[in-house]
Amino acid sequence: GSGQDRKVLKAAFELLKSAGFRVQDGRMLDPQGNPFGFEILTSSQDEERLAAIYQRTLEKIGIDVGIRSLDGDQIQSRKQRYDFEVLIGTSGFNNSLSPGSEQLGRWGSVAAKTEGSFNLAGVADPAVDAAIDAMLNARTKEDYVAAVRVLDRLLISGYYI
Template identity: 80%
Template sequence: PGRVPADVMDGTWRPPVTDGSGQDRKVLKAAFDILKGAGYALQDGVMLDPEGKPFGFEILTASQNEERLAAIYQRTLAKIGIAVTIRNLDGDQIQSRKQRFDFDVLIGSSGFENSLSPGIEQLGRWGSAAANAEGSFNLAGVADPAIDAALEAMLDARSREDYVAAVRVLDRLLISGNYMVPMQHNTQQWLAYWSYLEHPQKTPISGYRLPTWWRKPK
């Protein structure tokens, strides 16, 4: 009880949407108000935590594209006094940091894609046992008894109804935990293909699947 906000519980929650300028005052004010309510304060353009220390964090990036996204986030947060630094690492360095949980923030890519039937792999992503297991995929260090219970219910389900209910509980808990900051999402896929190829009229929810395409009869 009380673990999930009302709008997440009733399905009306949506991620915040900005005007795309990086200077949306409405969203920045909402963020500032949340920080202020938690004891943070803005002094001489610097956000101070409840102990009076400057608030900031480091973002690790592994490519120019990730660095570009991090820089956009950096500029936006600077407007409310949050000091963000960016460090670009090569593949081996960033993998080592991931395995040791030695980072503040990472720019994620396709590492959190899921099948339409989540299974035992979710233990390694969100389960408490994986929170401190070196090399696990629980990069956010999630250790929540409620999430553990949802995972157990999902894996123990013996009917579709129980399975769907457990997955939805897990989904609501993950949304409520704010473990990720959604940055961008494209709802479309674009591709070029030869005119002699044909594809199904309906596209799966997870995107096109080349093995389902065929060559048109001559």
């Protein structure tokens, strides 16, 4: 065998199938019959290598993944305009052990509509906004910790990053 665990790929395929996607002639088609694919933007050789692994894996279930290498300025410009489908990398997503008002710019609905914000995932969820508000207005440690945990769970369950 390849040494790769195919359970995750099979689960992804089953989710796509349940959403109306299908494979025809080796290509994944969306529910309307259009080929399904996306482009990954990279800005370094390391990111390009990771993208290529992702590309090879998704090819196995018929998803067409393109890779476009751009320089740092081009990537930044595309990020500011939300002109991308997939980015590789985690720079800019570091967080403190005591989250605060910066969460509004990273996950808040207003930031999702603001060009140049750090809300690259475009999160615009009233529940996320409420969790951030609860976190910022917490008056006890217990309330603060509870609000941060709620925000964490919402972000994880949203599969934004």
